[in-house]
Amino acid sequence: MKQRVPVSQIMAKALIAVSTNKKLSEVNQLFIEYNIRHIPVVEAETVVGIVSSNDILKIGYGVSDLDKDALDAIYDAYKLTDVMTKNPIVVTDETSIKDVAEIFSKQQFHSLPVVNKDNELQGIVTTTDMINYLIAQY
Template identity: 45%
Template sequence: MKKRTPVSKIMTKDPISVNLSNDLADVVQIFKERNIHHIPVVSGDRLLGMISKTDIDRISYVNSYATEAANAVVYDILKLEQVMTSNLETIQAEDQIKEAAELLARGSYHALPVMEGNKLAGIVTSTDVINYLLEQF
């Protein structure tokens, strides 16, 4: 197993991001169209937070019972900054994959923003780490 492989080798580079001018309906549409589960929230180059599909599911009525109209009302009432996670763990692009795995294993989240200095460079998910490990065997 390659022990010193940097996160930059497995991260999604230039991830889709949103900013605070996007509403929750925009975010839901991106999740559906792109089949992704995590979206960084930015202001220019500055990372403000992350929103996940799980965050959206938490504010929606129980999905099997909700109507689209009921969920749309919830999405209109709440603002992105009220739903996103803003106190994030991050990792640097040159950090080792092992460090990302350790952060993901002990956190209650499944994605980390990958930074180059203070600029968002990508995103790495628990699935990325698992796929990397599977390739090693």
């Protein structure tokens, strides 16, 4: 298995990112519409946080998806900055896949924003990307 392959080879480059002023109901709609689980939060192209679909689900736990008005009321009670992970660990597009795998193995999250040398968002890498890379090796 190639160990020094840069994460830029497996990361998602066409990604959705949101600013801190995005409404939670809009963020939730992005999760549904694009069938994704993690969204970087940026200000002026710099990563300031990351939000997962689980972060959104937690605050609406117990409310039926059919009760859209109740969910919207709950989502309106929070700001994105209340539920996102602030200042997440990021990796550069040159970080090796091996190094990313080591980070995932030691942490309890499933995605990392990928930035360039100027700290601008370039993509996102997930544990699913890592598994798909591993499968392709065999």
